[in-house]
Amino acid sequence: MGPLEGVRIVELASIGPGPFCAMLLADLGAQVLAVDRPGPQRSGWPVLFARGRRRVAVDLKHPDGPGVVLDLVAGADALVEGFRPGVAERLGVGPEACLARNPRLVYGRVTGWGQQGPLARSAGHDIDYIALAGALHPLGPAAGPPVPPLNLLGDFGGGGMLLALGVVAALLEAGRSGAGQVVDAAMVDGAALLTTQLHELLAAGQWTDRRGANLLDGAAPFYAVYETADGRHLAVGALEPRFWAELLERVGLDAGDLPAQLDRDGWPVARERLAAVFRTRTRDQWCALLEGTDACVAPVLSLLEAPAHPHNQARATFVEVAGALQPAPAPRFSRTSCPTPAPPPGQGEDPAQALAAWGLPSDRVAHLRATGALG
Numbered sequence: 178m179g180p181l182e183g184v185r186i187v188e189l190a191s192i193g194p195g196p197f198c199a200m201l202l203a204d205l206g207a208q209v210l211a212v213d214r215p216g217p218q219r220s221g222w223p224v225l226f227a228r229g230r231r232r233v234a235v236d237l238k239h240p241d242g243p244g245v246v247l248d249l250v251a252g253a254d255a256l257v258e259g260f261r262p263g264v265a266e267r268l269g270v271g272p273e274a275c276l277a278r279n280p281r282l283v284y285g286r287v288t289g290w291g292q293q294g295p296l297a298r299s300a301g302h303d304i305d306y307i308a309l310a311g312a313l314h315p316l317g318p319a320a321g322p323p324v325p326p327l328n329l330l331g332d333f334g335g336g337g338m339l340l341a342l343g344v345v346a347a348l349l350e351a352g353r354s355g356a357g358q359v360v361d362a363a364m365v366d367g368a369a370l371l372t373t374q375l376h377e378l379l380a381a382g383q384w385t386d387r388r389g390a391n392l393l394d395g396a397a398p399f400y401a402v403y404e405t406a407d408g409r410h411l412a413v414g415a416l417e418p419r420f421w422a423e424l425l426e427r428v429g430l431d432a433g434d435l436p437a438q439l440d441r442d443g444w445p446v447a448r449e450r451l452a453a454v455f456r457t458r459t460r461d462q463w464c465a466l467l468e469g470t471d472a473c474v475a476p477v478l479s480l481l482e483a484p485a486h487p488h489n490q491a492r493a494t495f496v497e498v499a500g501a502l503q504p505a506p507a508p509r510f511s512r513t514s515c516p517t518p519a520p521p522p523g524q525g526e527d528p529a530q531a532l533a534a535w536g537l538p539s540d541r542v543a544h545l546r547a548t549g550a551l552g
Contacts, residue, residue: 178516179206179506184348185535187212187249187256188230189270193303193328194287194336194364195259196226201341202257203229204506204515210531212237212246215552225503227521233528234552241550243269249535250275254351255283255344262292272359282357283347287340289331291363303331303364310335310368315375319389319396335367392416398448399424399438402477409460410477411467413451424472428454528552 184207188199196211203209209230216234236242247270250256256275258265265271265286272284289306290296296309307313307330308323317324340362347360378384384391395401399415415424421438425431430450436443455463460476467474478486484495484502496505499520506515528551529542545551 178514179204180510180513180515181205181207181345182513184208184255185253186210186344187246187253189246189256189258189260189265190214190232191259193259193332194340194362195257197333197337198257198285198287198340198344199230200226200228201337202255202344204518206513206515210249210535212249213552224521225498225501228498228503228518230519231531231534232522233531236550236552237268237270239548239550241545241548243274245532245537245545245550246270247274247278248537248541249532250282251278252536253279253282254348255285257285257287257340257344259287262288262297276357280357281351281355283344283351283360284357285340285344285347285360285362287336287362287364289336289364291366292361303328303336306331306335306364307368310365310372312368312372314386315388315391315394317388319387323388330368330371331364335369335371336362336364339364339367339370396441396444398444398451401448401451403452403455405455405460405463406457407459411455411460411463412475412477414473414475416473420471420473423470424467424474427467427470427472430454 181202184202186199186202186207186209188195188209188211190196190211190213199209199211211227211230211232213232213234215236235245237246250270258270266273272286275282275284286292288297289301289303290299304313304325307326310331312330312335313323313325315323316326340360343360343362347358351357375384378392379386388394390396393400399413399421401413403411403413405411413424415421418438422432425435428451435447435450438447458466463474464476468476476482476486483489489495493505495502496517497503498518501520503518506518509515529539529546532542533539542551
């Protein structure tokens with residue numbers, strides 16, 4: 178099941194974008210085996226990123242450790258890793274060693290700064306990568322500092338999702354050429370790529386290079402978040418003139434009493450008028466009036482509220498796996514539908530079973546256990 182059924186991927190376990198990429202590939206039907214570092218796991222921690230794949234702990238600093246990965250790579254279509262540049266090479270499982278064992282292998286790697294460049298070997302986190310990419314500066318109010326968008330733009334959108342796309346594209350090409358290659362996904366590159374439309378608007382003279390002064394950054398009254406009477410919020414996205422007209426009509430405002438929609442000097446006036454109206458009813462009262470209309474209004478739902486919304490329930494946007502509610506695989510496929518994610522492996526699962534499924538003989542597994550190469 179899933180469009181990647183039959184594709185075998187080795188994941189060198191890391192944090193953030195690496196496991197997110199592996200989760201996406203597993204969601205799409207790939208057979209993924211995660212190679213963990215030996216050591217105790219966090220008891221009771223619901224590792225949702227670990228869904229859909231088996232795991233085995235291998236000590237890559239043990240003399241026999243790298244050989245296990247190379248044996249797995251010999252029967253794999255792709256490998257994904259999220260180490261700093263040079264770490265995989267030092268451990269003996271870098272692209273050169275892996276491609277020597279399997280010339281068709283797609284070797285996917287994700288870092289913050291990329292494999293080359295002045296900052297390549299520097300430490301950093303999502304907030305640093307999106308800052309350098311120009312993706313952080315536009316976010317936040319005009320009178321305050323930029324607001325980090327959690328770690329969604331760098332780690333996941335610009336990192337893990339970009340790596341997943343790169344791996345799938347390289348797998349498609351390898352099917353034609355018979356040759357593997359290295360995919361270098363950098364979060365700074367991915368975050369920059371996500372700002373393409375903003376650069377288009379900037380080049381067209383339709384974007385001001387400061388916060389809180391533009392069409393999509395909260396300055397426009399028709400594309401903003403408003404507080405309601407109960408302290409909750411509504412997201413308004415009435416960009417097009419007919420949607421803006423419908424919004425005003427439904428909330429009881431006369432367009433003739435307001436500045437023109439695209440009159441930037443009049444935006445503060447229109448915004449304050451809308452804010453005053455939205456404060457007269459609760460969020461759910463406004464939703465009963467506006468949701469599902471061309472006024473383009475949606476409730477701002479919390480992480481706990483979103484799964485219960487009727488639209489999300491109708492589409493099964495969230496699923497429960499092993500008692501943990503989580504986002505479902507996406508996108509949807511008409512013929513090769515994605516399977517319901519399998520839960521992460523439980524504590525105490527025999528790694529010999531996972532290794533046997535990849536063709537490692539039982540006597541070799543027994544030797545690796547005896548020498549301490551397996552956790």
